[in-house]
Amino acid sequence: MTLTNQTSGGTRLHSRFTAALSACVMLLLTATGCGDRNEPAGDASHGPITVVATTTVLEDVARQIAGGDAQVLGIMRVGEDPHVYEVRPQDAVTLSKADVVLANGFHLEATLGGVIDQVAANTHVDLAQAAGIDGDDRIGSDVYAGAPDPHIWMDPKLFARVAHQIGVAMAKADPDHAAGYTQRAAQYTSQLNDLHADITQAFATIPQDRRTLITSHDAFNYYARAYALEIHGVVGISTDAQPTGQQVESLRALVRDRGVRALFIETSTSPTLNNIVKKVADEAGIAIGGTLYSDSLGAPDTPGGTYLGMMRHNTQVIITALTAAQEHTSDKP
Template sequence: MIINKRAFLAAAAAISMALPASWAVAQERLNVVATTGMIADAVTNIGGDLVEVQALMGAGVDPHAYRQTRTDIVALANADLVVWNGLYLEAQMEDFMVGLSEGGNVVAVAEAVPANLLLGSEDYEGRFDPHLWMNPNLWSRVVVNVRDALIDASPEGADAFNANAEAYLDQLRHLASYTNEVLSTVPVESRVVLSAHDAFNYFGNAFGFEVVGIQGISTESEAGLQRIGELVDMLVSRDIRAVFVETSVSDRNIQALIEGAAAEGHEVVIGGELFSDAMGEPGTYEGTYVGMIDHNATTISAALGGQSPEDGMLGLLN
């Protein structure tokens, strides 16, 4: 079948005129795929109307164990820009992402943070702890890397990206200040956060808390009976009465600790649910990076004897 070129162009023009203006705008946006919600939140805040953002991992998803699906592969291959954490956070995707970077615009935004600011990993020799978002000041450096990746991918949007990034970084400065203020009210002897895995080391380093994870930095590591027994002894001997569950990790080991302490006559309660490797549900306050960290700080402070507003930082702004 032979198609008349003039007729084809005329038909295409007619279809284009019939489409809504919003469709044309959407087609001009930078198509960005991010692995985690925290990175996607940064892209959304910096990119504004100039980007279309997709996060591969939603609420409650463990990035350490996540493997790309066929749908993910299509989205990643078609993206104008792919941003991922790196530092072996997306452990099961790392080989795929490295291969993808050889032929596309793919940026591991946490790996550009200076090594002297990173914490080591006990799970993997020669690697760093990837949970940088637990310290808002350190995460701000990742946000700057996200901004730079957007500018490299779409230089014409540089002015908007710079302005939006500065506004978002200002939010993070307020968040860091609030987090420090509310956590400083926790009695020094009570500043122990025991949770399912070692996701909170940057948090502890930034705000002066001892952090204890049942599992290591990766949720792929196993916690044996000896480890559970050692932690039960610690709870009893140090009179620790609150532990925390995580939204993206099974609470099985936490429940074993509580039961073990109870067998020793020591009552331990769940101090609250913390967001560790994933944010809350989309459309909620906790489904934003600021809301995630605000929730964690407020929950930890309240559970460990500190003073915090009932609605967290959000309550202070209303």
């Protein structure tokens, strides 16, 4: 359940955090074979290294770059919302055994971030920081929990720097296979550059004043900046917030006063937020433009099963809706 009636999100997060830490400490005390974090990583006698990624997006990229040289595990599952992820007791054990822990950073991991600090302090890579996403690269300086907007994967060019850092982290942890990691990371960043070129070209047919859309939460600011769109979410950067009547009213105003007809729901946010988008669309007699992947990939056999697939799917859905909205407007007398 994403939203609660509690007035203090901070209190709730704190209690969840404390519970997660207690669970993880207990498990670490009772678990056998957790491994000594001081032992050298990538020792051939220990077999392939283990890379643990927090989100499904990072897990996919890590797999592409790992090839057959490293074992990649993910903490979050398909469709789970990282902002309100509730740590599972097993997570601490998984994280503590990893040779490399890949985290997005910018407070995306929220509660899980506290567990990482406790059990994977020496193996953890904060990718936003490692990729030097700072200054003008980042959006917002302290928009949520004192951190910038964490949705950096929504800009493929920015995310190429993250992918490069994933290769760097693997090469460092497993020098015997460094050449492979470096080569696959370069290959993957080149695919990200192609993706960026394709998305840019796809938006070329949409006039600048018809590029406004509404989504369930503010996950698309980096995408909006990269492709010159104006995107409004029901709530802010994190889904861990209750939408106010004023926020909902401002969406109605966008539809009513500015003729915005492109409204989307998301796969990894709560039904509450998606239902608000549906209600606003319904009131205006507009069909929902489609479902976007924001903070989680889709199931492996769906178009959103990979990061590249997710971005291509989102772009196609958005372009289709914006084109239809444009045709609707030009049909009007």
